[in-house]
Amino acid sequence: MPKEKKREGFHSAAGLIRYFDSEDEKALKINPWLVVAFCVILIAFVSVAEWQWA
Secondary structure (H helix, E strand, O other): OOEEEHHHHHHHHHHHHEEEEEEEEOOOOOOHHHHHHHHHHHHHHHHHHHHOOO
């Protein structure tokens, strides 16, 4: 009869949850709307540049 595999899913998941729950106060915090606005501006810039130099 083959040996049963040892299950470690719960313990490793609990460690990840504990890791991601603790936020670092020194971490850079960026507003999600700022990221969206930057992407839109970058897309517009690339589109204009492609039209200008194509």
